[in-house]
Amino acid sequence: MTQPAADSRPYHHGDLSRALVDAARRILETEGPAALSLRAVAREAGVSPAAPYHHFKDKGELLEAVAHEGWVALDKRLTEARSKATDSKDRMTGLGVAYVCFARDNPALYRVMYDRSRDKDSLPEQMKEEGAYCQVRDTIDERTGGTVSPIDLELATIAAWCAGHGLAEMISFKQFAPLKEMLGGEEAFLRAVFEHLGMFAKLDQA
Amino acid sequence: MTQPAADSRPYHHGDLSRALVDAARRILETEGPAALSLRAVAREAGVSPAAPYHHFKDKGELLEAVAHEGWVALDKRLTEARSKATDSKDRMTGLGVAYVCFARDNPALYRVMYDRSRDKDSLPEQMKEEGAYCQVRDTIDERTGGTVSPIDLELATIAAWCAGHGLAEMISFKQFAPLKEMLGGEEAFLRAVFEHLGMFAKLDQA
DNA sequence: TGTACATCAGTGAACGCGCGTTCACTGATGTAC
DNA sequence: TGTACATCAGTGAACGCGCGTTCACTGATGTAC
Secondary structure, three states: OOOOOOOOOOOOOOOHHHHHHHHHHHHHHHHOHHHOOHHHHHHHOOOOOOHHHHOOOOHHHHHHHHHHHHHHHHHHHHHHHHHHOOOHHHHHHHHHHHHHHHHHHOHHHHHHHHHHHHHHOOOOHHHHOOOHHHHHHHHHHHHOOOOOOHHHHHHHHHHHHHHHHHHHHHOOOHHHHHHHHHHOOHHHHHHHHHHHHOOOHHHHHO | OOOOOOOOOOOOOOOHHHHHHHHHHHHHHHHOHHHOOHHHHHHHHOOOOOHHHHOOOOHHHHHHHHHHHHHHHHHHHHHHHHHHOOOHHHHHHHHHHHHHHHHHHOHHHHHHHHHHHHHHOOOOHHHHOOOHHHHHHHHHHHHOOOOOOHHHHHHHHHHHHHHHHHHHHHOOOHHHHHHHHHHOOHHHHHHHHHHHHOOOHHHHHO
């Protein structure tokens, strides 16, 4: 008669690490980065405030896990964008647009990703070998047919990355609303700005 | 005999608003944005925690004042940079470098400026009529001899602004250290990245 | 010039809050024999 | 198959902290007469 009902949770959770990271992302989506406390995450996951300490050394380690998921998700979005484009110019613009749209669609997650990076004064260490940063570098390399020096390739990647990040941080500012409307929507606006960046102009000439 | 000694402060401060904003900037410089609480500012100014409320409605209003000073200071730096350059291309690059250097030299202040902007989803309202944003727009307008349509001018300004902001946020990331060294210093690195942005390439062609 | 009084700009104690983290604990699980 | 026991993964109460803000207050200032 007193068998565990469907709604009564077992004492042990099963996969609390996973559940905590998910809870954190839920809080980010609904309440923003300022609300992301360890206690709030535990609460959201339906667990005591001390429970997370069996899975993460401290708050920082949980944030790190959340940020990591963010970078993986961004990488995925960029991969999709690359595979959809037909020619190499489209691929470049599409990549930029996809980057900014990711930030627009996951603003709080995007914020956590860069807040962690700023704390460490470093993008995730392994991004030079895999992940979102490489998506950008490879796309540029592809577009230039591999004719560009390693240094120039690196510089162009940084330039593109910074431009994307700047746009990502400001895309929702009120000041841009009139232009967006004039140009026929947000994506058209993004494309127009990217064109004006004349991104990779130097590489195209070469 | 008991005349007020040089070190005994009068009961009334004289210009506490000013002193509070200065104290806030001092805290930003030495301890960073996370340490910037109203209580800390009062402490730094040598005044009780309640005193600031005679000058600012709440913490937000003080932050607003600090951010405003930041924008004014940035504007000043950009004006100086513009006046130093000899030709219009130098003027553009110099402006970009000056922008990023301002952020590098005042990282916490720069952060507060953009944090406030993000909270409001808006750059300071009056920047379309005066201030840093106009420095950029005017410099582009100058460089293109006023031949560019208002929409293109706006887009180019946004593009430049975003690129500068992206670079400003990442300039101190570890990943860039080798390149900086290879290129002979931070400023050379900045110039190289700006070149690769091919900023205003479209305008130059026109 | 002197005085009464309103106003201004401080004080310091207190409020309630949510936070990160620690602690002694206990229920559940899995393994050795 | 059953049992003793170590280990794991939770609980909930408590810690100390700094925060933003309010409150009744008081010292200083300036003004009207």
